[in-house]
Amino acid sequence: MKIAIASEGQDTSSQVAGVFGRCAFFLFVDTESGAVEARSNPGDGASGGAGVEAARFVAGQGVQVVIAPRLGPKAEAVLEGAGIRLHAQTGCTAAEALDDLRRKESE
Amino acid sequence: MILAVASGKGGTGKTTLAVSLAQVAARSSSKSVKLLDLDVEAPNAALFLNPEIHERRESGIRVPEVNPEACDHCGRCIELCATHALADVGESVLVFPDLCSGCGVCTWHCPQHAIREVEHVLGTLEAGTAGDIAFAHGRLHVGRAQPTPLIRDLKRWQLEGPGEGIAILDAPPGASCPVMEAARGADQVILVAEPSPFGLHDLGKAVGALREAMGLSVGVVINRSLGSDDAILAFCREKGLPVLLTIPFDKGIAAAYAEGVSLVEARTEWEAPLADLLDRLARKEQVA
Numbered sequence: 001m002k003i004a005i006a007s008e009g010q011d012t013s014s015q016v017a018g019v020f021g022r023c024a025f026f027l028f029v030d031t032e033s034g035a036v037e038a039r040s041n042p043g044d045g046a047s048g049g050a051g052v053e054a055a056r057f058v059a060g061q062g063v064q065v066v067i068a069p070r071l072g073p074k075a076e077a078v079l080e081g082a083g084i085r086l087h088a089q090t091g092c093t094a095a096e097a098l099d100d101l102r103r104k105e106s107e
Numbered sequence: 108m109i110l111a112v113a114s115g116k117g118g119t120g121k122t123t124l125a126v127s128l129a130q131v132a133a134r135s136s137s138k139s140v141k142l143l144d145l146d147v148e149a150p151n152a153a154l155f156l157n158p159e160i161h162e163r164r165e166s167g168i169r170v171p172e173v174n175p176e177a178c179d180h181c182g183r184c185i186e187l188c189a190t191h192a193l194a195d196v197g198e199s200v201l202v203f204p205d206l207c208s209g210c211g212v213c214t215w216h217c218p219q220h221a222i223r224e225v226e227h228v229l230g231t232l233e234a235g236t237a238g239d240i241a242f243a244h245g246r247l248h249v250g251r252a253q254p255t256p257l258i259r260d261l262k263r264w265q266l267e268g269p270g271e272g273i274a275i276l277d278a279p280p281g282a283s284c285p286v287m288e289a290a291r292g293a294d295q296v297i298l299v300a301e302p303s304p305f306g307l308h309d310l311g312k313a314v315g316a317l318r319e320a321m322g323l324s325v326g327v328v329i330n331r332s333l334g335s336d337d338a339i340l341a342f343c344r345e346k347g348l349p350v351l352l353t354i355p356f357d358k359g360i361a362a363a364y365a366e367g368v369s370l371v372e373a374r375t376e377w378e379a380p381l382a383d384l385l386d387r388l389a390r391k392e393q394v395a
Binding site: 043046048049050052053055056059074077078080081082083 | 185190191192194195196197198199201203205206
């Protein structure tokens with residue numbers, strides 16, 4: 001499974017970002033290989049439509065799950081259309097959010 | 108002569124000055140006078156002028172609609188869209204009309220001709236008269252996010268090119284696209300500023316947008332002066348901005364405003380200074 005985490009920093013010890021569309025980085029995590037790749041969010045600098053830009057970017061990376069506090073209506077429409085679901089998380093590190101997701105998936 | 112009355116900060120006195128200038132011009136000048144209220148998110152000049160509306164029409168932009176049968180998901184429209192109004196989610200291309208500027212570049216460049224344009228209404232435009240003043244304003248519908256196309260459309264509808272008459276444009280506040288669209292083509296911009304730190308900060312932003320970025324001729328009217336406007340005067344000196352007029356703080360003006368009575372109606376002694384200001388601007392002499 002491939003996961004995108006809206007993140008404040010470039011590794012999994014970073015905090016999950018407070019927003020989806022204008023987060024600084026996305027951490028792309030491949031749960032099979034354990035590989036983590038940080039990419040800058042192209043929506044971060046947009047004057048408008050940041051949520052759409054970020055959602056398009058994430059969808060283009062072929063992820064199945066997004067970890068973020070919540071989604072705006074436009075980002076939600078894009079991710080829903082692309083068949084990507086949200087695992088809502090806030091106030092924790094990316095690693096903690098991943099653990100939480102794994103726990104919930106195994107239940 | 109086209110005069111745009113604008114401000115960085117809101118609530119500095121744009122409308123009361125714009126309305127007063129129109130009233131003075133209608134009384135003192137033989138030229139035709141027009142007032143356009145371009146603050147389409149909160150138009151209020153009509154509260155002072157009580158115009159009779161003769162014409163009304165809807166205004167909007169044309170937004171794309173993608174035919175899923177014809178679309179081959181090449182991504183060209185998404186690549187070209189400057190406002191992120193389109194997203195391809197596999198099965199279909201989603202359109203977000205709230206983000207669209209109506210530029211038409213997606214329709215124009217679609218290799219499959221899969222896009223047609225549909226009307227997206229943004230608001231209502233109205234035109235009429237208030238005594239000798241020709242009046243028009245626009246009103247953005249609640250929930251709509253794009254004032255700029257409405258402002259552009261109102262100017263196209265009601266403003267002829269530079270002519271013999273006097274057109275006064277009551278601009279929206281701020282320093283972004285709507286005020287720039289409102290002031291575009293003006294012979295002179297009057298920035299109404301209040302001598303507070305917030306007022307000075309936003310005056311700087313408006314000067315940056317309208318004079319530095321657009322190259323418009325800009326002058327300043329200080330409103331609600333308490334007699335010591337050192338910071339704003341120093342700013343104007345440093346930037347070479349002419350101070351066109353200073354209006355003192357006067358509770359009577361504010362009380363009249365709250366009753367829908369303009370500056371010049373409440374304080375008739377302002378008629379001569381405003382007529383003189385119009386005269387100076389018409390002769391392109393700015394410095395008071």
